[in-house]
Amino acid sequence: MKGALLGLAAAIFTSVSVLAHHGGTTLYDLQKEITLKNATITGLLWANPHVEIEFDAVDDKGEKAHWVLENNSPPVLVTRGWTKTSLKAGDLVTISFNPGRELPRIGRVTKIVMADGRELR
Numbered sequence: 001m002k003g004a005l006l007g008l009a010a011a012i013f014t015s016v017s018v019l020a021h022h023g024g025t026t027l028y029d030l031q032k033e034i035t036l037k038n039a040t041i042t043g044l045l046w047a048n049p050h051v052e053i054e055f056d057a058v059d060d061k062g063e064k065a066h067w068v069l070e071n072n073s074p075p076v077l078v079t080r081g082w083t084k085t086s087l088k089a090g091d092l093v094t095i096s097f098n099p100g101r102e103l104p105r106i107g108r109v110t111k112i113v114m115a116d117g118r119e120l121r
Helices: 002-021 074-079
Strands: 034-045 052-058 064-070 092-099 106-114
Touching: 034 064, 052 092
Parallel strands: 064 106
Antiparallel strands: 034 052, 034 092, 052 064, 092 106
Protein backbone atom coordinates (compact mmCIF):
# COMPACT_ATOMS: atom_id res chain seq x y z
CA MET A 1 0.00 0.00 0.00
CA LYS A 2 2.80 2.39 0.97
CA GLY A 3 4.62 1.69 -2.31
CA ALA A 4 1.47 2.36 -4.34
CA LEU A 5 0.94 5.71 -2.63
CA LEU A 6 4.56 6.65 -3.17
CA GLY A 7 4.26 5.73 -6.86
CA LEU A 8 1.06 7.78 -7.20
CA ALA A 9 2.68 10.79 -5.54
CA ALA A 10 5.70 10.53 -7.87
CA ALA A 11 3.42 10.37 -10.93
CA ILE A 12 1.47 13.43 -9.80
CA PHE A 13 4.58 15.50 -9.12
CA THR A 14 6.14 14.48 -12.44
CA SER A 15 2.95 15.40 -14.31
CA VAL A 16 2.78 18.82 -12.65
CA SER A 17 6.41 19.46 -13.60
CA VAL A 18 5.80 18.50 -17.24
CA LEU A 19 2.68 20.67 -17.42
CA ALA A 20 4.53 23.60 -15.90
CA HIS A 21 7.23 23.37 -18.58
CA HIS A 22 4.76 22.90 -21.43
CA GLY A 23 2.56 25.89 -20.62
CA GLY A 24 1.35 26.40 -24.20
CA THR A 25 -2.25 26.28 -23.10
CA THR A 26 -1.70 29.21 -20.76
CA LEU A 27 0.92 31.23 -22.64
CA TYR A 28 -0.72 31.10 -26.08
CA ASP A 29 -4.32 31.62 -27.18
CA LEU A 30 -4.95 28.27 -28.89
CA GLN A 31 -8.46 29.39 -29.92
CA LYS A 32 -7.08 32.23 -32.04
CA GLU A 33 -4.86 32.03 -35.12
CA ILE A 34 -3.16 34.94 -36.86
CA THR A 35 -1.86 34.68 -40.43
CA LEU A 36 0.63 37.28 -41.68
CA LYS A 37 1.61 37.43 -45.34
CA ASN A 38 4.89 38.76 -46.70
CA ALA A 39 6.71 38.09 -43.43
CA THR A 40 10.49 38.30 -43.64
CA ILE A 41 12.45 35.76 -41.59
CA THR A 42 15.12 37.53 -39.54
CA GLY A 43 16.43 34.63 -37.47
CA LEU A 44 16.13 30.96 -36.56
CA LEU A 45 17.42 29.47 -33.32
CA TRP A 46 17.63 25.71 -33.92
CA ALA A 47 18.06 24.50 -30.34
CA ASN A 48 16.36 22.51 -27.61
CA PRO A 49 13.95 22.68 -25.98
CA HIS A 50 12.11 24.73 -28.64
CA VAL A 51 13.11 26.19 -31.99
CA GLU A 52 12.54 29.94 -32.13
CA ILE A 53 11.67 31.81 -35.31
CA GLU A 54 12.01 35.58 -35.60
CA PHE A 55 10.42 37.60 -38.37
CA ASP A 56 9.24 41.07 -39.34
CA ALA A 57 5.79 41.72 -40.79
CA VAL A 58 3.28 44.51 -41.13
CA ASP A 59 0.75 44.29 -38.29
CA ASP A 60 -2.98 45.02 -38.41
CA LYS A 61 -2.24 48.74 -37.81
CA GLY A 62 -0.05 48.90 -40.90
CA GLU A 63 3.15 49.16 -38.87
CA LYS A 64 6.22 46.96 -39.22
CA ALA A 65 6.42 44.65 -36.20
CA HIS A 66 9.03 42.17 -35.00
CA TRP A 67 7.72 38.78 -33.81
CA VAL A 68 9.30 35.83 -32.00
CA LEU A 69 7.54 32.48 -32.32
CA GLU A 70 8.11 29.19 -30.56
CA ASN A 71 8.03 25.89 -32.41
CA ASN A 72 8.59 22.26 -31.43
CA SER A 73 11.99 20.80 -30.58
CA PRO A 74 14.49 20.05 -33.38
CA PRO A 75 13.96 16.25 -33.18
CA VAL A 76 10.19 16.66 -33.58
CA LEU A 77 10.63 19.09 -36.49
CA VAL A 78 13.05 16.71 -38.25
CA THR A 79 10.35 14.02 -38.23
CA ARG A 80 8.09 16.56 -39.97
CA GLY A 81 10.62 17.29 -42.73
CA TRP A 82 12.32 20.38 -41.27
CA THR A 83 16.08 20.98 -41.19
CA LYS A 84 18.06 23.75 -39.56
CA THR A 85 18.27 25.37 -43.01
CA SER A 86 14.53 25.18 -43.80
CA LEU A 87 14.28 28.90 -42.99
CA LYS A 88 16.96 31.48 -43.62
CA ALA A 89 17.18 35.19 -42.86
CA GLY A 90 15.60 37.04 -45.76
CA ASP A 91 13.08 34.30 -46.69
CA LEU A 92 9.66 35.73 -47.50
CA VAL A 93 6.85 33.58 -46.04
CA THR A 94 3.23 33.49 -44.98
CA ILE A 95 3.15 32.47 -41.34
CA SER A 96 0.26 31.32 -39.15
CA PHE A 97 0.45 31.10 -35.38
CA ASN A 98 -1.40 31.16 -32.08
CA PRO A 99 -0.65 34.55 -30.49
CA GLY A 100 0.49 35.12 -26.93
CA ARG A 101 -2.30 35.72 -24.44
CA GLU A 102 -0.69 38.64 -22.64
CA LEU A 103 2.72 39.37 -24.14
CA PRO A 104 2.73 41.22 -27.46
CA ARG A 105 4.35 39.83 -30.59
CA ILE A 106 5.00 36.29 -29.41
CA GLY A 107 3.29 33.11 -30.51
CA ARG A 108 3.39 29.42 -31.33
CA VAL A 109 3.80 28.38 -34.99
CA THR A 110 0.97 26.46 -36.65
CA LYS A 111 2.04 26.69 -40.32
CA ILE A 112 4.57 28.40 -42.58
CA VAL A 113 4.09 28.65 -46.34
CA MET A 114 7.25 29.36 -48.30
CA ALA A 115 7.29 31.65 -51.37
CA ASP A 116 7.35 28.55 -53.63
CA GLY A 117 4.23 27.13 -51.94
CA ARG A 118 5.94 24.48 -49.77
CA GLU A 119 4.40 24.16 -46.33
CA LEU A 120 6.23 23.67 -43.04
CA ARG A 121 4.01 22.60 -40.17
